[in-house]
Amino acid sequence: MSTVSGDEAVPDPPALPGRRWLLPSAVIHEFDPAAARPGGRPRRTARDWIVDFSCFLLAVLIGLIGADSVGDNPHVTHSAATLDQLLGAAACAAVWLRRRWPLGLAVATVPLGLLSDTAGGACMIALFTLAVHRPFRHVAWLGGVNIALVPLSLRLRPDADLPYVVTVVLAVVLMTATIGWGLLVRAKRQLMFSLRDRARRAETEAALRAEQAQRLAREAIAREMHDVLAHRLTLLSVHAGALEFRPDAPQAEVARAAGVIRESAHEALQDLREIIGVLRAGDHDDTGRPQPTLAALDTLVAESREAGMKVTLDTRVTDPAAVPASVGRTAYRIAQEGLTNARKHAPGTEVTVTVTGGPGEGLVMTVRNPAPDGEVPHVPGSGQGLIGLTERATLAGGRLEHGVDADGAFRVRAWLPCG
Structure with a gap:
């Protein structure tokens, strides 16, 4: 079964392999429209749950490291450290919303990254998700804002062990690498969709070529049928009509007409076999009889x-x-x-x-x-x-x-x- 889009017949998507749970929901949604919810949003696959849980654990792990660093930082007061940890916990919990609202989460983590070291892991994951699921213009604006705020954030809460310039460079490199990784994942997905679309178009073109070849073969059969058999069948019609209108014709003339009818019928059958043989084997049929x-x-x-x-x-x-x-x-x-x-x-x-x-x-x-x-x-x-x-x-x-x-x-x- 195939669907029709405009004037072009589009074949159904290929069947998914048995290990479909390894594919991300966006890919399954493209290959299997039935996997989408009534609202059009794709359902999470087992792979999505594993990835989301891993991102949450990574955000929590980085948050714990950041919380410990903030607690030992002499430049940060106890109340500021407590607020930092609370904001970090909220950012880690918000990681579960990254698929539904990637742009909103990335915007929300901009001030969190400025005020909280504990939210650093959640901010990185939000930028990565934004780079995967949204166009480059969104990534460029929010990535640029986050990178521009790095010096200000580290100026407000300088690191107790590393020089200021070193921490700024490390933070910028880490943030750039995260965005680049997300863009790479998005490019791979787009390549997959492009290859799939190209495969579907190739299938459509192959089906159209096969249909055209079949139509041309039918036309060739019809043309040969008319050109070859019309000559023989006209003889049959003319002589049969003569016998019908001249039942009192001499015996010799009746026998001659009957002989022509018999010979024409035999030749018509031979020509019919010849047509089928030519259509199957080229210029000669299976019996070796040449074309006229x-x-x-x-x-x-x-x-x-x-x-x-x-x-x-x-x-x-x-x-x-x-x-x-x-x-x-x-x-x-x-x-x-x-x-x-x-x-x-x-x-x-x-x-x-x-x-x-x-x-x-x-x-x-x-x-x-x-x-x-x-x-x-x-x-x-x-x-x-x-x-x-x-x-x-x-x-x-x-x-x-x-x-x-x-x-x-x-x-x-x-x-x-x-x-």
Whole structure:
């Protein structure tokens, strides 16, 4: 099953592995929308709880170190140390809110970091969370404010063991490293989302390419079906219609028509096998029967004459052997369709098939028949033959024209590149 976004079909996200608890909630929310709560906020995974608890323990551990340092600092009074520890405890408890309000927590820890050494660990975790979950502009502003306040904070509560400059440098380096680590984690997550989106787009494009290939294959089947079978089935229709309207015809004529019907049905089955074989295996089918080329025009004309048509073939190709097989096959199909149409719509008329040209100048194929005398019996057809021929000639790099001449004759003329 796949979802649709706009005009583009997007496949469903890939199935998550069994150890999904190792993934952060943001990643699971991207891969599995069902993991989100009704409000849209992703649920915490087991990994999230482990990470949050580790961050809380780290904040508490750093807070205890800071509280001990503040208690032993002769520059800090007892009441100031007590306030420092209380603010640090509140900051450590607020670490549990870092996923829901990362920006608010980072803003709240700015004054806490200025007033409390015990809140130092919570302030670092708040900056790290901000760098992971929010855009860089927020990180730049709040990170810059925190770094700018470091000298003032250490001026208010100088370290009892290290020089002032050293403590400022260490604090700035530690804060910068924390922000950089958070930005690295965010960049890795964005890369993961980008790769996932690229994979989904690749799947979509592959599905569209497969669908297009399937559609082209269907069109090729339909085109070959029409071009090949219409010729045979028209013979069946014409001779079966003759038997229907002339039940009192001489025995020899009835036997001849029945023979043409049998032979046409046999040839239609052979052509059908040939089409399927070509679509599966290329230019030759499984039986080794070649596709018709320009050299097969004589056989096509002979079959039409045996069916009772009057056909004149005029072939003036300078070098028939140099005509590519694909061009010859297209010319054969044009002649076949022209003879089929003449048999259906102008029975009894003389059809002229002319082939001229050669390599370097192109191949010119003309099928012409005069207007029929009297009323012509209706023979059903799809009406798509000439459209298919035009498309076939265009795909071969040529062009096809058809219409009625000034004398009423119908003419099909095609030019095909050759050589």
